[in-house]
Amino acid sequence: MALVLKGLKKHFENSEKATLNEIDLEIESGEFVCIVGASGCGKSTLLNLVAGLEKPTGGQILLDGEEVNGPGADRTVMFQEHGLFPWLNVIENVKFGMKLAGVPKEEQEKKAMHYLEMVHLQDYKDYPIHQISGGMRQRTALARALTMDSKVLLMDEPFSALDKQTSNRLREELQRIWMETKKTILFITHSVEEAVYLGDRVVALSPDTGRIASIISIDIPRPRHVYSPEFVELRHQIMEQVRGEAV
């Protein structure tokens, strides 16, 4: 097990009830897990706990058996708003984490180019951030996250600020990249369709109790297609289930 959440709980000081309650989840190495739930149900909170950006009020987070205590490069986050640095250009942004880790310059260059090619941005490597589109920014952020070789990649609705078409395009690419790289990914989304499309498992959070409502394995082989009958069927079924639990 790469990542284990045990009885995880988060109760913000100023709120009446706990946002997250008794969250138990085990994520295997190389697994793609999607968390879905209504707005405000605590998805980002869960991710921030795993990232170490927030402290849990109860329970434990174990990464390869070691308790998580504060943020670290083994749990890189890709945010909804890209979080790229506007004072650096595309490739400098991609190299940022490697530079912090003291990776030799040549290797930084090689690896950055490798992942830039993977997200089809090799021709834009010297562009300033403000001169590329929203979709390209998220690709840059994805390339940057991939260079980190984190034990778990955490993604908080990375495509939800984009238009539908770009967002669909990027999730197809993420599927392809995941099939190539087999990274362990914890992916947050409010879209059941996106979760079913990307995940090995879909974890639905309940907004009322702050607990996990259900965990569903998605056995559709990859690459998946959103128009295939089995996908449509399963998506429908899970949507009904999540909706049923939400009320």
Add this chain to the structure above:
Amino acid sequence: MGMIIFLVILIAAWQGFYWIGVDVLGLWKPYAVPEPAGVAKRFVELCSDGTLFEATFNSLMRGIVGYVIAVIIGIAVGLLINHFKYLQKNLKPVVLGVQTLPSVCWVPFSILWFGLSTNAILFVVIMGSAFSISISVDNAIKNIQPIYTKAALTMGATKKQMYINVIFPASLPELVSGLKQGWSFAWRALMSGEVMTTSIGLGQTLIMGRDLADINQVMLVMVVIVAVGIIIDKCIFSVIEKRILKKRGLA
């Protein structure tokens, strides 16, 4: 270009007012009102005997030395205030308060401690600008978008790396504005300091004009002080500011 035309109009108007008020109506005494032609004449005289150049050069040097020290102290105090909660809570209000003091208030102390020396002037310059720089440093860091520091934390940034690779570049645009403001405070404080001493400088030349009842010299020095202030602002700070903003697509 439009600026130059405007200046010409302004000077012509000034000459016109002088002519009507002093020569035609006799409302004002000639020794109390400067005249463009008189200022220009004084300018030529003070240039040819080298006084104006020496005064400007001395003032500029003092201003720069004092300012550089103020920047170092200001940034250090700003970083400390920003980093330690205790100082943020207790020292920052004091710094904010002290920063509102007009720099001339430091003159008595500076004379008692340093005599009528260059150090006394530098002291006034430093006290006049360091704290405004501290406040801008603190604010600049506070205004950094949290996503930058969060992103860096999840890429394993240590405290030191965070300062060098994120906090410094992220706050740079605001920092430069703060430094620019610090310079204008330093330049003003310099004049408060210089008028009290006898070593050659713009402030001292201004006071000499008063002592000689030479209103044109007073006016000339005021113009030079403004001109130097504007030149430094436009040729150094504004250029740097624009370059940074342009690189980030903000201008």
